[in-house]
Amino acid sequence: MQRNARLLALLFVLPAPLGSQSNAARMANDAYTRSHDYDLIHQRIELRNFDWDSTSLDGRVTTTLVALRPGLDSVILDAGKRLEVRQVVGANVVRFAAHGDTLVVYPAHPVAFHDTLRFTIEYHARLDNGRGLTFITPQGREHRPQQIWSQGEDHDNHLWFPTYDFPNDKMSWELAATVPAEYSVVSNGRLVTDRKNPGGTHTVTWRQDRPSATYLVSLVVAPLVKFADAWRGVPVDYFVYRADSARARRLFGVTPDMIDVYSRLTGLKYPWDKYAQTTVADFFGGMENVSATTLVDWLPDDRAYLDRPWYQWILIPHELAHQWFGDYTTTENWANMWLNEGFAEFMPGQYWGAKLGRHAEDDYYLDEYRQYRQIDARRRMPLAALGSNNIYPKGALVLRMLQRYLGPERFWVAINVYLRRHAFDNATTDDLRQAVLAATGENLDWFWDEWLYQAGHPQFTVTAAYDTATRTLTLTVKQTQIDSTKADSTGLRYTTPAVFRMPVTVRVATAAGDREGSDVVKRVDLTAREQTIEVASLAGAPTMVVFDDGNTILKDLTFDQPTTWLATAVRRDPDLWNRQWVIEQLAQRTADTAAAAALAWAATRSDYFLTRAAACEGLGHFPAAVAQETLVAALQDTAAQVRRAAVTALGQLPGASARAAELARATFRSDPSYEVRAAALVALFHADSTQATRDSAIAWGLASPSYRDVIEESAYRIIAQSGDTAAIPMVEARLGGGRFPAHVLAALASRGSAHALDVLAAHLDDARAYVRRWVVEAFRFTLAHPLATERLKAVADKLKYADTKKDVGQALQQLTKPGSEDE
Numbered sequence: 001m002q003r004n005a006r007l008l009a010l011l012f013v014l015p016a017p018l019g020s021q022s023n024a025a026r027m028a029n030d031a032y033t034r035s036h037d038y039d040l041i042h043q044r045i046e047l048r049n050f051d052w053d054s055t056s057l058d059g060r061v062t063t064t065l066v067a068l069r070p071g072l073d074s075v076i077l078d079a080g081k082r083l084e085v086r087q088v089v090g091a092n093v094v095r096f097a098a099h100g101d102t103l104v105v106y107p108a109h110p111v112a113f114h115d116t117l118r119f120t121i122e123y124h125a126r127l128d129n130g131r132g133l134t135f136i137t138p139q140g141r142e143h144r145p146q147q148i149w150s151q152g153e154d155h156d157n158h159l160w161f162p163t164y165d166f167p168n169d170k171m172s173w174e175l176a177a178t179v180p181a182e183y184s185v186v187s188n189g190r191l192v193t194d195r196k197n198p199g200g201t202h203t204v205t206w207r208q209d210r211p212s213a214t215y216l217v218s219l220v221v222a223p224l225v226k227f228a229d230a231w232r233g234v235p236v237d238y239f240v241y242r243a244d245s246a247r248a249r250r251l252f253g254v255t256p257d258m259i260d261v262y263s264r265l266t267g268l269k270y271p272w273d274k275y276a277q278t279t280v281a282d283f284f285g286g287m288e289n290v291s292a293t294t295l296v297d298w299l300p301d302d303r304a305y306l307d308r309p310w311y312q313w314i315l316i317p318h319e320l321a322h323q324w325f326g327d328y329t330t331t332e333n334w335a336n337m338w339l340n341e342g343f344a345e346f347m348p349g350q351y352w353g354a355k356l357g358r359h360a361e362d363d364y365y366l367d368e369y370r371q372y373r374q375i376d377a378r379r380r381m382p383l384a385a386l387g388s389n390n391i392y393p394k395g396a397l398v399l400r401m402l403q404r405y406l407g408p409e410r411f412w413v414a415i416n417v418y419l420r421r422h423a424f425d426n427a428t429t430d431d432l433r434q435a436v437l438a439a440t441g442e443n444l445d446w447f448w449d450e451w452l453y454q455a456g457h458p459q460f461t462v463t464a465a466y467d468t469a470t471r472t473l474t475l476t477v478k479q480t481q482i483d484s485t486k487a488d489s490t491g492l493r494y495t496t497p498a499v500f501r502m503p504v505t506v507r508v509a510t511a512a513g514d515r516e517g518s519d520v521v522k523r524v525d526l527t528a529r530e531q532t533i534e535v536a537s538l539a540g541a542p543t544m545v546v547f548d549d550g551n552t553i554l555k556d557l558t559f560d561q562p563t564t565w566l567a568t569a570v571r572r573d574p575d576l577w578n579r580q581w582v583i584e585q586l587a588q589r590t591a592d593t594a595a596a597a598a599l600a601w602a603a604t605r606s607d608y609f610l611t612r613a614a615a616c617e618g619l620g621h622f623p624a625a626v627a628q629e630t631l632v633a634a635l636q637d638t639a640a641q642v643r644r645a646a647v648t649a650l651g652q653l654p655g656a657s658a659r660a661a662e663l664a665r666a667t668f669r670s671d672p673s674y675e676v677r678a679a680a681l682v683a684l685f686h687a688d689s690t691q692a693t694r695d696s697a698i699a700w701g702l703a704s705p706s707y708r709d710v711i712e713e714s715a716y717r718i719i720a721q722s723g724d725t726a727a728i729p730m731v732e733a734r735l736g737g738g739r740f741p742a743h744v745l746a747a748l749a750s751r752g753s754a755h756a757l758d759v760l761a762a763h764l765d766d767a768r769a770y771v772r773r774w775v776v777e778a779f780r781f782t783l784a785h786p787l788a789t790e791r792l793k794a795v796a797d798k799l800k801y802a803d804t805k806k807d808v809g810q811a812l813q814q815l816t817k818p819g820s821e822d823e
Ligand SMILES: [Zn+2]
Pocket: 001, 002, 288, 318, 319, 322, 340, 341, 344
């Protein structure tokens, strides 16, 4: 699963108190794996009479299972309480009973150990829209055909068909859906039949032959067109709305090559009968349903590729990676979910590295590092833990670290062993360690303990001293991380190691040999809270010192260095992360002309756009006299990301406003990139905040169409940041156009506009359901919490629409629960 913008929040109730076991012990004991007494073998799921008004359907599910104990006299299935079971029939079935979200089927005669039981459940379901299945109606909006899509993960599939809804039992299945002729049906596995029925419907049957987990059963019903592609004879299909036909191939055409690279890296050929990617409305991002990924309907237009859309850079390769990691080898329980998400988040960096080279790979993981740091700062949790908040970026980064430690050859053999040992089956965190052990002979218990079961990362403070007499550099390395997390209500406390044990490489360059080949490189094992590293017999005084050459450790680094060392490093170090760190150091030295010169070099001459962009950002803090000309030159860069950084920095540059405003205006008019134009608009507002300029910037922004409305969003940001209450009527008039305007009203209200709050609150009774939903979201996420709580409490009982009453109730619950401020 991959979510755009907002991260996955897992809520899960513990089955039983677990005493004071450590996290590692709970994980090792499989404390989070559910027990059951049968083995699900196969389900045939038949669905018909879908009704969008009542969000209902009729279902018929035939289940085949094998008893895992002698005398099995009842079968407990997960079945949502909104499934009205009409009958259960089978040769050996007497009765059934429904209790809440559970359906119990009673065999007439107990089933012997390893004997098979088969029965068919017929039901009518009136679903809670958005739970399990989502029914979408156009509501008069553009780009929104009527459709239905499913979302099973974590445990929502039992809300639309009875099953065993936990990942530790795999089955094969068939899904047959009867729908009106104009709708396509996309599901897992291979297409078996597509039969026309009398009365203008057709029945489409898909069959998933190879076993997978039940949360991966999926269904999309929508009017779609199919684009057929292939990888070595395996169908690779893209299902999109007809209106998106022109955009499908460019976006999804990368898929066969990605399948090829993943097959080669893992040593495991793509394991399913086909791969479909289907776009749907109101989706949170993407979901890796086995062989049939569901994705949001945000297909980039041609121009959007100038800005490297998230959709192709991350989303497509992430969901594809799940076909191996998650669908083929599946986490045994949700506490090991990082095995699914960490690998899926790791693999795109491997793909881009393989296609575009080392810098692209570093670029990908540097972004993961930023996300990781933000999440870790909010709450520090281990990777392998129930409800861990950091399984995506930290999972990717720890796997990258493991790959760096083992080297690519050993790493990929170990991954191959892991996948093959758990083919069509489940795995735990320790199973991965055992695969590494089997493949390499190395017991990485220490690595698993530090990086998987415990939390945090090393925070290094390094100081350097050079002795000219002995030509020796001495580095003092301290680990300063603090173990400060508190125990939760179950007695569990996540610990942070006092010492992270890892090998580290130090690289030292000297003036005597300012060529990469003549650097002195020393590898040392870090084993203590404080230790020294000596690099002796240097040719002369150091000109550059890199602590952790190649950036192999997930860490924070404090290391005060002379500007000359940093200036050498930004030119010489091929590692993007180290360069980024160096640029951050340089950017703080705004009174140092040598620092400015080093950044100017990096902004215009560095060999990768991310470094150039970071240097532009850094220059934004320097005086105009030093930075302006470089930033103006950077506006001509071939990479949109650099131009965006340059125009943003120009807008913030102290004392350069007239020129900056003129450049921002010109950039907005002429740049081909949406993101650059969006940034230019904000830069213009920063450089010239007069009413006239602001009004025209807002008007231009609102009138400029762009992918994902990034330019329009800039206009809204200007309104929100300037507290421009004169814009309220215009913002109100646009409430139906997207989710931003509601948030702008909330931002204005948070800044003290009572009128903005009244306007926003009035639209809780808007006739358009989707506007009401966006307004509730704005109350929940953008409006200052005390204001939101007070107003929602005041209006909750007087609201016109039942759905909004319910949403407001939920929002109030969220807003008033302890800790809600840290979300
Ligand atoms: Zn995922």
